[in-house]
Amino acid sequence: MIENKSQKRKNAWIAFLCVLAFLALVFCLDQWIKPTxxxxxxxxxxxxxxxxxxxxxxxxxxxxxxxxxxxxHAGFMLLGAxxxxxxxxxxxxxxxxxxxxDAAIRFSIPEKLSQHMGGFGTALGVFIALVLAGLVAALxxxxxGLPVLRLKSDYLAIATLGFAEIIRAVFQWSKLGPITNGSxxxxxxxxxxxxxxxxxxTKLSLSTFVPVLxxxxxxxxxxxxxxxxxxxxxxxIRDDEVAAEAMGINLAKHKMIAFVTxxxxxxxxxxxxxxxxxxxxxxxxxxxxxxxxxxxxxxGGIGSITGSVIGSLLFVAASEWWLRGLxxxxxxxxxxxxxxxxxxxxxxxxxxxxxxxxxxxxGIMGEKELPDLFRKKKKDPAKEAQS
Amino acid sequence: MSEQKxxxxxxxxxxxxxxxxxxxxxxMEVREGEIVAIIGPNGAGKTTAFNVITGVYAxxxxxxxFDGECVVENYPHGKxxxxxxxxxxxxxxxxxxxxxxxxxxxxxxxTFQNIRLWKSMTVxxxxxxxxxxxxxxxxxxxxxxxxxxxxxxxxxxxxxxxxVVGLEDEKDDLATSLPYGKQRxxxxxxxxxxxxxxxxxxxxxxxxxxQETGDLTQFIAQIRKDFNVTILLIEHHMDLVMDISDxxxxxxxxxxxxxxxxxxxxxxxxxxxxxxxxxxxxED
Ligand SMILES: Nc1ncnc2c1ncn2[C@@H]1O[C@H](COP(=O)(O)OP(=O)(O)O)[C@@H](O)[C@H]1O
Ligand SMILES: [Mg+2]
Numbered sequence: 021m022i023e024n025k026s027q028k029r030k031n032a033w034i035a036f037l038c039v040l041a042f043l044a045l046v047f048c049l050d051q052w053i054k055p056t057x058x059x060x061x062x063x064x065x066x067x068x069x070x071x072x073x074x075x076x077x078x079x080x081x082x083x084x085x086x087x088x089x090x091x092x093h094a095g096f097m098l099l100g101a102x103x104x105x106x107x108x109x110x111x112x113x114x115x116x117x118x119x120x121x122d123a124a125i126r127f128s129i130p131e132k133l134s135q136h137m138g139g140f141g142t143a144l145g146v147f148i149a150l151v152l153a154g155l156v157a158a159l160x161x162x163x164x165g166l167p168v169l170r171l172k173s174d175y176l177a178i179a180t181l182g183f184a185e186i187i188r189a190v191f192q193w194s195k196l197g198p199i200t201n202g203s204x205x206x207x208x209x210x211x212x213x214x215x216x217x218x219x220x221x222t223k224l225s226l227s228t229f230v231p232v233l234x235x236x237x238x239x240x241x242x243x244x245x246x247x248x249x250x251x252x253x254x255x256x257i258r259d260d261e262v263a264a265e266a267m268g269i270n271l272a273k274h275k276m277i278a279f280v281t282x283x284x285x286x287x288x289x290x291x292x293x294x295x296x297x298x299x300x301x302x303x304x305x306x307x308x309x310x311x312x313x314x315x316x317x318x319x320g321g322i323g324s325i326t327g328s329v330i331g332s333l334l335f336v337a338a339s340e341w342w343l344r345g346l347x348x349x350x351x352x353x354x355x356x357x358x359x360x361x362x363x364x365x366x367x368x369x370x371x372x373x374x375x376x377x378x379x380x381x382x383g384i385m386g387e388k389e390l391p392d393l394f395r396k397k398k399k400d401p402a403k404e405a406q407s
Numbered sequence: 408m409s410e411q412k413x414x415x416x417x418x419x420x421x422x423x424x425x426x427x428x429x430x431x432x433x434x435m436e437v438r439e440g441e442i443v444a445i446i447g448p449n450g451a452g453k454t455t456a457f458n459v460i461t462g463v464y465a466x467x468x469x470x471x472x473f474d475g476e477c478v479v480e481n482y483p484h485g486k487x488x489x490x491x492x493x494x495x496x497x498x499x500x501x502x503x504x505x506x507x508x509x510x511x512x513x514x515x516x517x518t519f520q521n522i523r524l525w526k527s528m529t530v531x532x533x534x535x536x537x538x539x540x541x542x543x544x545x546x547x548x549x550x551x552x553x554x555x556x557x558x559x560x561x562x563x564x565x566x567x568x569x570x571v572v573g574l575e576d577e578k579d580d581l582a583t584s585l586p587y588g589k590q591r592x593x594x595x596x597x598x599x600x601x602x603x604x605x606x607x608x609x610x611x612x613x614x615x616x617x618q619e620t621g622d623l624t625q626f627i628a629q630i631r632k633d634f635n636v637t638i639l640l641i642e643h644h645m646d647l648v649m650d651i652s653d654x655x656x657x658x659x660x661x662x663x664x665x666x667x668x669x670x671x672x673x674x675x676x677x678x679x680x681x682x683x684x685x686x687x688x689x690e691d
Contacts, residue, residue, distance in 0.1 A: 244551065245546065245550045248550050248554075252536050253536060253539045256528075256536045256539075259526050262463070263519070263523040265507045266516070266519075266523075267508075267597065267598075268511035268539070268540030268601050271508070277546055323527075387527070
């Protein structure tokens with residue numbers, strides 16, 4: 021929807037203030053709640069939820085806004101996770117991590133920078149490693165896109181699905197062990213649980229704040245892209261490729277931009293996931309992860325960034341927290357260890373998702389965004405025309 | 408007229424789909440500032456000719472030149488070499504198949520027979536997107552709004568276009584919520600936003616009543632003047648065609664059966680047999 025300028029500016033302010041308030045709240049929660057508390061689950065949901073929100077939004081950029089169907093998200097996240105992990109393992113832990121191999125890459129960016137700049141250097145190093153993670157994923161997307169994006173769009177789904185499967189196998193291949201540690205996991209790299217800020221002797225925890233901040237900044241960047249002239253071109257391609265091309269939009273080029281950008285942020289999401297989980301292992305990045313993210317996008321509403329964020333947070337909260345009891349014998353005060361046991365949660369979860377998809381055809385948000393909710397209901401010209 | 412420069416030159420274009428020859432050895436010329444019409448019965452190959460000229464299809468054989476430069480060329484090669492059914496198969500030797508956006512960048516813009524507006528977008532955005540090709544920003548400068556001056560200029564140009572085509576009041580409506588006639592106007596405005604020198608209109612008056620067709624006739628004459636464009640159009644409404652065309656090409660079964668001024672065409676026996684007679688009957 022188009023608004024006049026002042027309306028647009030107002031929307032931007034509303035969104036900005038909401039985001040700022042949310043970040044402040046998360047920072048406080050990080051101090052108030054200990055991971056061992058009863059509410060400690062909330063922190064985990066926020067950490068994982070923000071990672072998945074970023075993954076879902078970056079997928080939405082491609083699937084929802086450009087109309088390209090890629091199924092390689094888990095693969096790009098894997099690349100991001102490994103790049104981040106490899107370049108942030110401190111020297112002294114490296115040999116312990118690469119137990120069976122002689123580590124080939126012996127370079128920790130945060131460590132190198134902290135030698136010169138102290139704590140700020142560590143933070144900067146983590147930031148650089150994150151960007152590097154995104155760039156590696158983006159480079160891979162460019163290589164895949166080069167031959168595939170010229171073909172009909174169905175090929176992208178097939179090619180990316182294949183890529184995700186192959187990359188997972190390649191990263192576990194023992195010949196590459198000196199780099200990837202083979203099928204063993206990577207650990208001891210810069211991880212969220214260690215992130216602290218020390219001000220005047222008091223230690224402030226940043227273990228939830230940092231992942232949430234990374235996701236927030238990345239999603240903001242995606243929003244800026246979507247609302248730019250490039251975002252409009254993506255939507256034009258989605259709505260009608262033939263018309264877009266006739267109006268001077270180079271299809272191959274713009275599809276490539278969307279694919280590479282989406283993969284960049286998938287790489288950052290993968291890196292942040294490793295940061296949150298404290299480990300990186302290729303086998304965790306199965307195609308099931310891609311489908312989960314796709315489900316979050318669909319639940320939230322294809323073509324709505326707010327929807328993707330809400331969808332992922334709800335998804336993670338339900339599966340990690342609210343429905344946990346279904347797996348462990350006790351749910352809502354009912355004790356029934358015979359029914360509520362391992363796996364039952366997934367059954368209930370699937371039913372809920374089916375219901376949501378059936379009754380909210382367009383997802384929770386449809387194509388609406390956060391600022392739309394604060395506006396008085398206006399007559400929808402599309403509905404008017406139909407009646 | 409004859410001193411004017413050639414805007415568009417189509418030479419021996421043949422377009423073959425499998426065993427169907429949709430356009431057969433078509434040659435035509437459009438000169439700068441002219442309004443030229445292509446007429447002919449349904450299925451004659453008019454839209455296909457447009458698609459070849461604008462780069463949607465690479466022709467099986469033939470050449471298209473724009474502003475004196477060859478922009479599209481092909482000859483029957485590969486598998487087509489054996490199955491080619493058209494004429495002049497040994498005339499051309501180059502392969503030049505640009506994507507449509509390249510030709511739009513050179514100054515061609517078109518509308519579609521079955522309106523192709525972007526459905527989920529407003530009238531304003533539909534035109535604004537056509538300005539994307541005029542941008543100088545890359546992804547980063549656009550994302551961080553370093554292009555805001557350019558963006559503001561484009562938005563002003565879109566408003567100006569909306570005023571010219573009389574769609575100011577509908578600018579925030581969804582494009583597809585407009586009545587049919589206005590959707591056609593919007594498509595023309597969108598094409599004009601790419602700042603073309605040659606405008607190709609595929610049945611712009613389709614589905615319009617005589618009143619609307621009359622308005623459109625004036626509108627087309629006006630945009631030729633105001634925007635300084637050459638116009639090639641496909642149309643079935645004979646009053647419109649005869650009223651504003653400088654010259655007319657008549658297609659039947661993919662072949663050119665006549666060309667000339669409106670007067671010449673109206674008197675041409677072949678054209679009356681193949682097409683005009685049918686149109687008269689249909690309009691009764
Ligand atoms: N992409 C295509 N594939 C196969 N046949 C086509 C294609 N496009 C057009 N044709 C055929 O070409 C012929 C001419 O069609 P068209 O150019 O649309 O006619 P017109 O615009 O004059 O009504 C028709 O017989 C049509 O079926
Ligand atoms: Mg046609």
